[in-house]
Amino acid sequence: MSNTAGLVIPCKAAVSWEAGKPLVIQQVEVAPPQAMEVRVKIKYTSLCRTDLYFWEAKGQTPLFPRIFGHEAAGIIESVGEGVSDLQVGDHVLPVFTGECGDCAHCKSEESNMCDLLRINTDRGFMLSDGKSRFSINGNPINHFLGTSTFSEYTVVHSGCLAKVNPLAPLDKICVLSCGISTGLGATLNVAKPKKGSSVAIFGLGAVGLAAAEGARIAGASRIIGIDRNPSRFDEAKKFGVTEFVNPKEHNRPVQQVIAEMTNGGVDRSVECTGNINAMVSAFECVHDGWGVAVLVGVPNKDAVFMTKPINLLNERTLKGTFFGNYKPRTDLPSIVDMYMNKKLELDKFITHHLSFSEINKAFEYMVKGEGLRCIISMED
Numbered sequence: 001m002s003n004t005a006g007l008v009i010p011c012k013a014a015v016s017w018e019a020g021k022p023l024v025i026q027q028v029e030v031a032p033p034q035a036m037e038v039r040v041k042i043k044y045t046s047l048c049r050t051d052l053y054f055w056e057a058k059g060q061t062p063l064f065p066r067i068f069g070h071e072a073a074g075i076i077e078s079v080g081e082g083v084s085d086l087q088v089g090d091h092v093l094p095v096f097t098g099e100c101g102d103c104a105h106c107k108s109e110e111s112n113m114c115d116l117l118r119i120n121t122d123r124g125f126m127l128s129d130g131k132s133r134f135s136i137n138g139n140p141i142n143h144f145l146g147t148s149t150f151s152e153y154t155v156v157h158s159g160c161l162a163k164v165n166p167l168a169p170l171d172k173i174c175v176l177s178c179g180i181s182t183g184l185g186a187t188l189n190v191a192k193p194k195k196g197s198s199v200a201i202f203g204l205g206a207v208g209l210a211a212a213e214g215a216r217i218a219g220a221s222r223i224i225g226i227d228r229n230p231s232r233f234d235e236a237k238k239f240g241v242t243e244f245v246n247p248k249e250h251n252r253p254v255q256q257v258i259a260e261m262t263n264g265g266v267d268r269s270v271e272c273t274g275n276i277n278a279m280v281s282a283f284e285c286v287h288d289g290w291g292v293a294v295l296v297g298v299p300n301k302d303a304v305f306m307t308k309p310i311n312l313l314n315e316r317t318l319k320g321t322f323f324g325n326y327k328p329r330t331d332l333p334s335i336v337d338m339y340m341n342k343k344l345e346l347d348k349f350i351t352h353h354l355s356f357s358e359i360n361k362a363f364e365y366m367v368k369g370e371g372l373r374c375i376i377s378m379e380d
Contacts, residue, residue, distance in 0.1 A: 002088050005078035006032050009039070013134070013151035014359045015141060017065045019057035022360045023150065028067070028141060030153040031133040033080035037126065038158050039133075040092060044174045045072035045149040045376050047362040049205070050096075054121065054144065055363065063124050066142040067134055069149030070096045071373075073164075073174035083158045091166045093177045093336075095328040096145040098159035112327045117159045119145060127157060147177075150359065152378050162332035165340060172346045173336050175373050178323075180349055181335055182296060183210025183272060185324015188218060191268040191294045195219035198266040200258055201241065202282045203273035204232040206349060206372045207296060209239045211270040216240030217343060224266065226254060226278075229369075238348050247281075255285035262287070269293045276303040283307055288314040295320045349373045355380035 009030045014023040033039045051068045054060065076090045086092070098117025105111040116127070124142030125132050133155035134141035134148065148154045164173060183206070191214075193199050199215040201208050204227040215223045216239060225233065225241040233244045243261070247254040258281075259265045265287035271279050274297030283293040284307060293316065312318070326332065338344040351371030354361055362374040 002077050005088075008032070009077075009153050011152035012356065013067050014069075014356070015065050015136070016055055016068055019062050019064065020055065023068075023363075025357060025359070026136065028151065029135050030151065030155065031135070033078060033133075033155050034126065034128045035081045036083060036128060036158050037080040037155050038083060038086055038092075038161055039077045039079075039153060039155050040074040040094060040161070041077045041153055042072050042074040042149050042151060042378050044171045044378065045069050046175050046177075046373050047071070047366055047376070048178050049366065050145075050178070052363065052366050061122060063122065063142050066124060066144050067148040067151050067154075068144045069151070070094065070145045070147040071174055071177040071179070072147065072149035073170035073177070074149075077153065079158070086158055086161060086163060090163050091168070091170065092161040092163055093173065093332055094147040094149060094154070094156045095160050095162060095177055095332070096147055097323055097328060098146070098157060099327050099329040100159045101329075106327070112325055113322055114159070117146070117157060121145065126155065160328065162329050164333050164336045168336050168340055171375055171377070172350070173339060174375065175346060175349055176332060176335055176339075179207045180210045180346070180373075181326055181332065182321075182324045183207040183270070184214045184335070184344070185326045186270050186272075186294050186296045186321045187211045187214025187268075189325040190319050190321045191270055191292055193218045193220045193268045196221045197268060198222040198224070198262050200224045200226060200266045200269040200282065200285055202226045202269065202271040202278045203297065204229075204236045204241070205272065208270070208272035209236060209349070209372065211272055211296065212236065212239040212241050213345065215268075222262070222266075224258060224261070226258075226281075235372075253281060253284075255281040258285040264288070265291050267291060271295050271297055273297045274299050276300070276305065279305060280307055283316065283318050284311060286316050288316055290315065292317045292319065350375055353377070
């Protein structure tokens with residue numbers, strides 16, 4: 001065991017005290033892990049749009065003070081009672097969703113939506129006792145997505161940690177904890193394009209480009225990127241995108257434009273914006289008879305998907321996906337291996353590097369739409 005096992009660890013964390021206000025780097029106390037929990041020393045963390053969304057507190061119940069962060073990589077410092085498959089020194093990726101291994105979803109080969117550890121954006125405490133492991137002067141600080149990686153140390157349920165190859169560079173693979181794996185898996189696990197096929201990607205942010213990367217790996221011959229921001233097109237070429245469509249440049253529905261470009265429609269489409277109109281376009285642009293559309297983006301909870309039933313009867317398939325259908329503990333190690341074997345290219349997703357003291361700059365980059373992923377070193 002480490003020499004800090006069982007002790008409260010004082011460390012630096014970036015605490016969000018108020019919606020939309022700069023994070024404050026200050027000392028917090030991190031309690032030891034309880035039953036089925038693990039304390040992790042975070043080495044690198046990244047910023048995902050989900051962090052930004054809840055930091056801005058738009059469209060959901062605010063929960064402050066809070067320690068955000070859920071894309072990260074670290075090393076286990078200590079383990080709690082009952083944890084048998086992880087040990088001190090293991091390299092891990094904390095994940096916003098989990099894999100308990102016991103529920104019906106975990107036992108099913110067709111699902112990754114664990115009953116126990118499924119994402120819960122409103123919970124600011126640990127499952128075992130309903131308490132926070134973070135505090136300042138005895139006052140609890142809320143957790144975020146069960147990970148809270150904007151802290152030098154964090155406590156995570158063991159089912160939300162993927163043990164990975166210790167030779168993999170943590171400053172690269174940390175981006176696999178959320179968005180990149182989501183887009184990649186949406187293509188490889190759900191859309192499953194065949195070699196030589198055509199794929200349309202709606203939205204060329206980090207998730208959409210990861211979906212394009214999946215299409216490139218699968219051997220798609222045509223990868224059509226659809227985005228309203230033309231400045232994203234040059235970047236997308238690095239991810240295998242071969243053609244571009246800007247809906248603003250056409251006076252008819254973009255699905256009609258794509259159908260005309262592809263002699264009836266693409267073989268597969270992946271929607272990564274959460275915009276309901278883009279979702280409908282993604283479905284209606286796939287070819288009848290065999291076309292498959294996959295929805296990744298998260299729409300407004302009151303949005304309604306509307307299409308003509310004949311589009312389904314003409315043998316188009318509509319699917320949804322959560323975290324790219326990857327089971328976190330089972331599947332993430334193999335994605336890391338894809339990177340180590342040079343099959344998956346991660347470096348091109350990383351556009352900025354910052355020290356922990358500069359974390360607010362990462363939020364500024366994302367608000368301005370600059371870059372894809374910003375890697376924050378916790379030790380700089």
